[in-house]
Amino acid sequence: MANVYESLGWLPAPPVDFYQQVANAESCQALVRLVKHALDDNQLRRISKKLKSLRERGADSMQLPIIKFGIIGNSTTQLLEPTLVGSALRFGILLDVIHAEFNQLPQVAFSERDTFTVNPMDVVLVSVDHRSLPFVACPGDVVKAQSNLEDCLEYLMQITDGIHKKNKSHVMLQNFAPLGEDIFGSYERRLPGTLAWLINQLNTRLDLLNLMHVSIVDIAGLAANVGVANWHNQTLWHLGKIPFAPKYNPIYGDWVMRLVAARLGRSRRCLILDLDNTLWGGTIGDDGLNGIIIGNGHATGEAHTALQRTALALRERGVVLAVSSKNEDSVARSPFKEHPDMLLREHHIAVFQANWQDKASNIEAIASALSLGLESMVFVDDNPAERMQVRVVLPSVAVPELPEDPAFFSQTLLAAGYFEAVGFSGEDRIRAAFYQDNGKRIETLKKSSNLDDYLKSLDMEVNFAPFDKLGTPRISQLINKSNQFNLTTRRYSEAEIAELVLNPEYFTLQVRLKDVHGDNGMISVIICKKNRSHWNIDTWLMSCRVLGRRVEEAVLQHILKYARIANVDKLIGTYIPTARNMIVRDHYAKLGFTKIPNNEEPDRWEINTLEHPELSLPMRITDSSALTI
Secondary structure, eight states: OOOTTTTTTTSOOOOTTHHHHHHHOOSHHHHHHHHTSOOOHHHHHHHHHHHHHHHHTTOOOTTOOEEEEEEEESSOGGGGHHHHHHHHHHTTOEEEEEEOOTTOHHHHHHOSSSHHHHSOOSEEEEEOOGGGSOOOOOTTOHHHHHHHHHHHHHHHHHHHHHHHHHHOOEEEEEOOOOOSOOSSGGGGGGSTTSHHHHHHHHHHHHHTOOOTTEEEEOHHHHHHHHOHHHHOOHHHHHHHOOOSOGGGHHHHHHHHHHHHHHHTTOSOOEEEEOOBTTTBBSOHHHHOTTTSBOSTTSHHHHHHHHHHHHHHHHHHTTOEEEEEEESOHHHHHHHHHHOTTOSOOGGGOSEEEEESSOHHHHHHHHHHHHTOOGGGEEEEOSOHHHHHHHHHHOTTSBOOOOOSSGGGHHHHHHHTTTTOOSOOOHHHHTHHHHHHHHHHHHHHHHHOSSHHHHHHHTOEEEEEEOOOTTTHHHHHHHHHHOOSSBSSOOOOOHHHHHHHHTOTTEEEEEEEEEETTEEEEEEEEEEEEEOSSEEEEEEEEEOGGGTTSSHHHHHHHHHHHHHHHTTOOEEEEEEOOOSSOGGGTTHHHHTTOEEOOOSSSSEEEEEETTTSOOOOOSEEEEEOOOOOO
16 A cells, blocks of 8 residues: 555545646636645646636635745745645635745844735744754763753744744744664664754654744654655755655645644544444444454454544544444444444444435534534545545535555544644543533433423523633634634634733633533633724624524623623624625624614624613523623
């Protein structure tokens, strides 16, 4: 099997008429469909060139977010631009790339008249390797080695801080690929002061950084995955300062852009699993409980068990698990209940869809039950026909192209980077349980005679608190990934959220919800800009899994309470429509706001803080606010 990273092996092969389809493309959407294939460097360049042409002609971009992306490095970064632009489109992002001057890191970081001052960037990639650092090899000299290590780390921090301070750009800093040659052989990494020791120690220190404005791009991990000896190409470096072997441009572009996408909240959140020949070998309906292949002592059985182990590990980090299988429900569930070698059990599965409907319909039902968008779904199935059907009917769902050998199922799934993380919190750890509990709430609703009875039976408790340091990572995560119940879809980084915590000109809220089925965690975020006579609602978003539970009414009532304390007459809200937030088009109208007459978008709505009646709500309210109004 070819190296899955080198070949982008989780993606299907491009169509035989790829170049003709690119030439005929009349919209960005057509190119998005094409980049969801395993494209090589030349194909990505063709996509990038066509995308530029379409954008210049004003072609439909499907309202894709535009990221201003700066690159600075000690290599010929211009050669990386097409693969980054093409890979970004795979994640639904339009990338505008600006290159800084070659090998001018200090000059750009500290100058007041540089590329990134003139052209403010959203993200800046510091694309450097070990040659850009003031490394001084000193084998065996521990004191000098430690001093050199600190100097290099301080140099990098000054560069990243200088770039960030210019216009609050988020900085993506590459760590450093190991060298392919060792002077001391196996002793190289153990001996302080060798170049290999310095690189390894510096990477360890970078891993320990906890800076809101810096993300680490794990190039050391990527080089290890493709093979360090393959990654480096000394001939091309000496000829043209090419940073690594060009055949790895496609995986490099994907590697970088999946991290950018994760910062925008575009990581997947649900893994949907087929059963027969996916979680076990054989067909449960034909082979019976004793005939399926699973567990230790059989190579195929161990391969399928490895996929189950991967699924459980993903669940532990917050990915919700579901099942979609063409089977009788009771038969499909029997291994989960009775087979001694099954690692996955029924309680691990949030939604279990086993019937004779097509897979796409079942996936839509799973998304509905979990209150998640299809763009959050990953579907794993050994059957090529089933994979193709889902790709065609539900193009937003990620469907990895599995190899024939189940021993590589787990590697292929994880190599795809669908669940890329930019952090990990306590709430991330239990997120799978949040969505699993949501299924229980749906069952409660089905048993209730009316909505009021259902809401009362949930025994809800809502807690309001201002933004704080502890909640900042989760607040930023919600702001950057929420698209449906989000009135303005404005995005804020962790650093910007941290500034709001201390800014008296803003009223902020983080809203948490508990009920009889469990803790939903943080489910809503509010940012209001204070003015003397009115407050502007800059951001109002909520998790879709709590829709229909009157939480939004409780939130409004809470904002109005503090607005009245501040002697504010009006609350003004804005709705900025996007392709994905149409569900909140009537949000302000339903809450009693009046539309402010104007002939321009966006829509603006207002409500008098004194005239809104006090509501009786089916929940307990706790207020942890210690707000300065």
